[in-house]
Each structure stands twice: as C-alpha cells, then as structure tokens.
Amino acid sequence: MARRKNEQTRVDLSAFDQAGAHVIDNPLTTEVEDSYLEYAYSVIHSRALPDARDGLKPVHRRILWSMQQQGYRPDRAYVKSARVVGDVMGRYHPHGNLAIYDAMVRLAQDFSLNVPLIDGHGNFGSPDDGPAAERYTESRMSREAMLLVGELGEGTVDFKPNYDGSELEPTVLPAAFPNLLVNGTSGIAVGMATNMIPHNLGEVVAAARHLIGDPEADLDAIMRFVPGPDLPTGGQLLGLDEVRRAYETGRGVVRMRARAQTGPLEGGRGRQAITIVELPYGVGTEKIIEAITDEVKGKLITSGPRKGQRQAARLQGIADVKDLTDREHGTRLVIECKVGVNPQALLADLYRLTPLETSFGINNLVLVDGQPRTLGLKALLEVFLAHRYEVVTRRTTHRRTKRQDRLHLVDGLLIALIDIDRVVAIIRGSDDAAAAKAALMSEFGLSEIQANYILDTPLRRLTRFDRLELETEQQRLNEEIAELSRILDNEDVLRQVVSDELAAVADEFASPRRTTLIDGDLKEVLAASAPAGPLEVADDPCQVILSATGLIARTAAESEEATEARRRSGRVKHDAVRNVVHSTARGRVLLVTSRGRAFKTDVLPLPVLPEQSGTVSIRGGMSASELVPLEKGERVVGLAPLTTDDSPGLALGTRHGVVKVCAPEWPVRSDEFEVITLKDGDEVVQATWLTDGAESLVFVTSDASLLRFPATLVRPQGLKGGGMAGINLGAGAEVLSFNVIDTKDPQHGEPMVVTSTGTQVKVTPFAAYPAKGRATGGVRVQRFLKGETRLAVAWAGPRPVGASSTGDPVDLPDPDTRRDGSGEAVLMGPQIVGHLIERG
Secondary structure (H helix, E strand, O other): OHHHHHHHHHHHHOOOOHHHHHHHOOOOOHHHHHHHHHHHHHHHHHHHOOEOOOOOOHHHHHHHHHHHHHOOOOOOOOEEHHHHHHHHHHHOOOOOHHHHHHHHHHHHOOOOOOOOOEEEEOOOOOOOOOOOOOOOOEEEEOHHHHHHHOOHHHOOOOEEEOOOOOOEEEOOOOOOOOHHHHHOEEEEEOOEEEEEOOOOHHHHHHHHHHHHHOOOOOHHHHHOOOOOOOOOOOOEEEOHHHHHHHHHHOEEEEEEEOEEEEEEOOOOOOOEEEEEEEOOOOOOHHHHHHHHHHHHHOOEOOOOOOOOOEOOOOOOOEEEEEEOOEOOOEOOEEEEEOOOEOHHHHHHHHHHHOOOEEEEEEEOEEEEOOEEEEOOHHHHHHHHHHHHHHHHHHHHHHHHHHHHHHHHHHHHHHHHHHOHHHHHHHHHHOOOHHHHHHHHHHHHOOOHHHHHHHHHOOHHHOOHHHHHHHHHHHHHHHHHHHHHHHHHHOHHHHHHHHHHHHHHHHHHHOOOOOOEEEOOOHHHHHHHHOOOOOOEOOOOEEEEEEEOOOEEEEOOOOOOOOOOOEEEOOOOOOOOEEEEEEEEOOOEEEEEEOOOEEEEEEOOOOOEOOOEEEEOOOOOOEEHHHOOOOOOOOOEEEEEEOOOOOOOOEEEEEOOOEEEEEOOOOOOOOOEEEOOOOOOOOOEEEEEEOOOOOOEEEEEEOOOEEEEEEHHHOOOEOOOOOOEEOEOOOOOOOEEEEEEEOOOOHHHOOEEEEEEOOOEEEEEEHHHOOOOOOOEOOEEOOOOOOOOOOOOEEEEEEOEEEEOOOOOEEOOOOOOOOOOOOOEEOOOOOOEEEEOOEEO
16 A cells, blocks of 8 residues: 555656656665655745745746737736636646645735735625626736746746656746835745735835945844835734844844724714724624624633633724725724723723734744755845846846847958949859858858858848948947947946846836834833723713814813823913813814804813813914814814803904804704804904803904903804904904903902004013903003004913914013003014913
C-alpha cells in the first residue's frame, strides 16, 4: 500500500521541474527522501507565499499574465470573469475554478487592496458577503495592473514552461511599483504563514526613491516617508511603537480601530448616536452588528453545566443599531444610545467588546530567490529595488540590441544607395538570389543580414527622399544607442532612471492617506483613549455658556467626574461671555441665530469645562456653528432654556431697531423654527432670556445713541410675530448692541456701558443714562472726535471685558462718569465685548 502511494506521488509530481524528476528516478533512500521532502516543500511554498519582487503568488501572477495575453486591458471592453478563469485554468493553473476565481476577486476588491489590479464590473463582494458567481461578473485589467506586466515583452524577466510544457509563463512580473508593500497579502504554507499589511503607494514610492539616493539610510530615515500602514478601509492605527518593531523585524501586532462620530440623533428627541464611518481592515458591518447583539443579549454558553444559557450582558445603553451603508455614502453604521447615555463612554465599551477595535498580526514572510524569509521594511524595499535594477538593465539591453540591429540594416541600405545603379545591375545579372547575395556581400562588404535585407527591400524605397529619411533614422538610432549605453555603463544613471520611473508612477496613481496614525506605546494609547466618566449621566443641573467668540460649552454636572479644582487668575483667551442659561446634563437648550432661527440642542454632547475657581474661559468649547446648520453669514447670537418657569420669554433686538419678546411657546415636534419674522436686510443682534420681566432693555446704535427702557413696555408675541419699534434710528445708523440688564442684581457688580470707535474707548456706568420710552431716539453715549463718524463696538452689562476677534484679551480703560465724554485713546480697541464670569 505504501509502495503504491509513493508511486502515485511520483505521478503527481511528474509535471514539475528537473529537481523533481531527479528525485523520482532514484530509490527512496533516506537521503533521497529528505531531498524529495525539501523539493515538495519548495513547491508548496511557491504556491502559497508571495514573491518579494512583484508581491504576487503564482495564481495571481498567472491571472494577470493570462489577461495581458488575451488583451483584457483597461482600454478594452469587460469580459466575463468565467472566461478569464477558464483561460487561466486551462493554460497555466491546473486547479479548481473556485480557487482561481477567489484569487481573482481579491484583486478587484477596493476594500482589500489599496491599488486593485483588476477592474471589476458587477458584485465582487464585501467584507461580509462573497461575490456573485463568475458567470455574472465581468472584469478587465486595471491601469495599475499594466504597470506590473507592461515590460514583459522586452526580455525583462525569465520564463518557464507551464504545467504541461505547452506554453511559457513568467517566473516573476517586472512590477513598476512595490506591489507587495502597497497591497499587502496573506498566505499559508507548510508550517508557516505570511500576513502583510497594505501601505500608501505615494509613501512607499517616496521611501524607495530615498533608498535609491541613500542606500545606507536607516529605518528611522525610511519611516519619515512611511510612518505606518495605510489601510483601504481607513480607520485608525494605534501605537506606532509596535509598527516600528514590525518594520524592523518583519513581525509585530498593530491595533486597528474604527473611526466614529458622536452627536445628536436626527429626530431622536434628546438621544445621542454613534455613527461608524470607517471600519478596521477586513471587518464588515454585519460582524459588528452580530457582536453587539451578542454583548447586549449575552453570549450563549455552548458547554459546561450552564450549556444553553446566556452570559450576563456586558454592553449597556444601546437602543438600536442601523446599517445605512451604501455605495454612495460608504460605511455608515448608526448605533443609537438610550436617553442619558454618555456616547463617549459607550464608544469605549464598543471598542473593548466588539471588532470595532481589532488586531492585525504582521508577518512579512516572502520568497527571496525561492527561499522563504522574514524581512523588515528596508529589506523589502531593497529586494524590490534590486529587482527593478535588473528589470531596467535587461530592458535597456533589449532596447539597445533592437536599435543596433536596426542600425545595422540602415547602414547597409545607405551603402547600397551610394551606388544604386551598381546594386541593380548586380541583382539583374545574377542567376538567383543566392548569387545576388554573394555578389553584394563581395562588392560592397555587406553582411549576410544586410544583403538579404537589401534584396527584400522594394526598389521604390531606394529613392533620394528615402535616403534622407534613412540618414535621419541613422542619427536618431546612434543617439538612442548612446543613451542606452550610458544607462548600462553607469550605475548612477541606472539608479536615476529607476527613481524617475517610480516618481512618474506616484504622480499618476498616488492617493491621499486614508488611515490616521496615533503615535506612542500601544498600552499608553489605549489607556489615554478611554474616556473618564460613567456610562449613564444623571440629569443634574449645569450651565450652558456661549462666548462672544461663538464657542459653546457646559459646566460639569454633579454626577460627572470632575478634575481637581484649580485656581485661575487674570484674563485668558475666550473668557468674554455672551450668554449663560441654566439647564441639566440631559436637557436641551435653544440656540438662536442672527437669521431669527432657533434650534433645539442637546446639552450632553457639549464639551465640559474643567472644574476650577477664578476666571471662566470657554476655550475648551466647540464652535456653535458645528451644532447647527448655519447659512452663509449666519451666526449664533443667543441661548435660551426650553423650560418656561415664570419668564415672559426671549428678548430679541435687531439691526434695524426692532425689539421683540417671544413668548416661550416652543413647538413640541420641531427641532428648528423661527422666533421672529425679519424684514429684508434685517438681522438679530442679540437674543437673551428674561428671568422675570423686570429687566431693562438697552439699544446702542452706530451713531452713539443709547436707549434704555423697561422690558414691561414690550408685549410678548408668538413665534410668527415681527416685533415692534425699539429705537428710532438716525439716517445711516444701525444697532450695534442689544442687551438685557437686571439693575436689581448687585451680586454680579454694577452694569457698565462700553463703546469704542476703534481708537477711542469709553466705559461708563449704566446708571448715568436715564430711562426713556420705547421707540424714541435715546441719548448720546460718546462724543465723536474730529474724523470719527461712528462707533465700531458697543455693549452694556456687568463685569465688561474686551477681546479681539480671536478671543485674546484686550484691556478696557477705567470707567468715565461723563455720560457723553469722548473716551480714552488706545492703540487697539476691543473688537468684541462680553462679560466675565468668576467662580469662587
């Protein structure tokens, strides 16, 4: 039985090369058995491991070679994939059609390769689903694939017989770019496996070109060009220390993480959502949903005394999961949070418990000269460059030989043209072609090749004009031969040619990096990325603060972990405040814009200000424009709570002097609505929430008029109301500021009025200005000096502070008790004014 098995094995191996035949023809001694096993392993390795030069396994190489032979190029029509598979299986790869089609499908998947080598038409699968059958899909070579096979006809690589000896196939492809590093690969051989991660084409080419110029460059120099892998699916790569270890040794484990966005759920009535827009390499949305389902319900126990029962759920706070992924918008997996759940804390649990964060084990095991070797980044580049040097050398030799052969023929024709009459006479006087050839060789000193070519050339070509063309061609061929010889004779020129060709590839095919790299030690990165705070935030009171520079944030609720309190003294950036409203951590507030629109916004996702005493700064906040969809020129000008209490409503003042108190009758089913109907060209200057209606409303105009009147003079209106006259404006004047001042609140200090022309700044106690009736002209707030025609900035309220447009502090002068004084000269006046908040 054993004998028959050995004989059968010999038959199976009979199609292989001479080494296998040598083993077959010898008795199975111990020495021969070892030789036989070594040969068998080498055969298996060659099938399963990629070649370091072109980055392809034999099946992939045969697919591209067959498609190139059959003319399935990018400029041709698509052909049935079954036709391609049949060609490869019948001529080069005697294995099952499914194995060939699976290999072909991977070459067409843009989520598997950075640079797909096959242009597929039809369903070629997804990370979760397989492709359609080969009879339903169509394919052709991609433009990038032509870079791998484009020089095959110029003697650049060796060829070998196919499995039955009827045809030839290349042992390796010329490969004009480092395909192995760009696209990565995976494979399993006897007792070993390879798993190479993809990289960015532009970065790898840049590193290869640097290595051409500096062959002694170390790994750190190369990593300036290739800082880390670049995955087709994007996402994040954590811990570059492990990446460097893999680049140095050829082995390592990197951590991949999905890219997620958190924010309010559209139409979710206060709920938050986590939207996954990029996934780790090789992970699909169905795997994520399955893992989330298992963790929410608890995994099913399959063995032991509790078999059939479920473990305790480890994932809390998820209301629903929706897969909205499509071809137009790409990956979009929406994870809806329950009310009051902190999305950042939930995201940390998702990273920990699901494939949203996973590992990739790098093992750069490749074939070098037919032997498996594990190589680092520099060694892989060196093997590729050595291959390119050989390819360009052989290609150049081939091209020079072709031109030399043609020059030899051209020289012979030119010799014949010098005495064309004699040439014709010799041919006419010869008995046959052999005699004519011998006579020409003897008479003119021609070679046999030249004589045969002259005999085969029609007489009509031997004219005066053809002689000019031949002389031009002779000169061109001599120049090209000289240039090709320079490449072959000078190694520096050869290196430059390879570098220039790589640069041309990068210029045409390089793409921006998709994957974000997060530097540092992996453990430290994972620890730093875990957000502090509980999963579910209690609905404790907090404050929402809007700065005069348009940043918004909230104070920490009592249930949230706060940092150790610190003392801050003096002015800092973004400390000029426009509005403060009281809410709760899981509540909602109203953002009012200059176009009179209001948006309901959740408080929970707002940045939390650190707990500290002293001056409050909003520099850790987010731009209010990121929370609401603003139109061009529109800005957020105020805040309001959604609770009514005893307030008469929201006070608004417009650029044209209109005042409105909007009754707090907010629509229940709409998150966006108008709070005032504006006339053309008008806009809201400021929107402030009234506490009890006993406040004073203050207008300050560009022509230095101030009008103060009680809020009780303004009757509350509904949402559609357009307001009423607030201040009478002079010709060409407009409202600069509208403020609400509580004169019965000594806790926040005495209210002040700040005005500025840009070079003159004036701070005056608010009490210096008398109250007047609504819709009057007010009183003068600052006297203009010569050359001044209007105010640039105005504001009224307690604890005033000035700032630049970027939030940097700008000092204000001491108060001036003169109601209509001209102010104090300054080098630079404030561009915005707000009030200061201090915590005890």
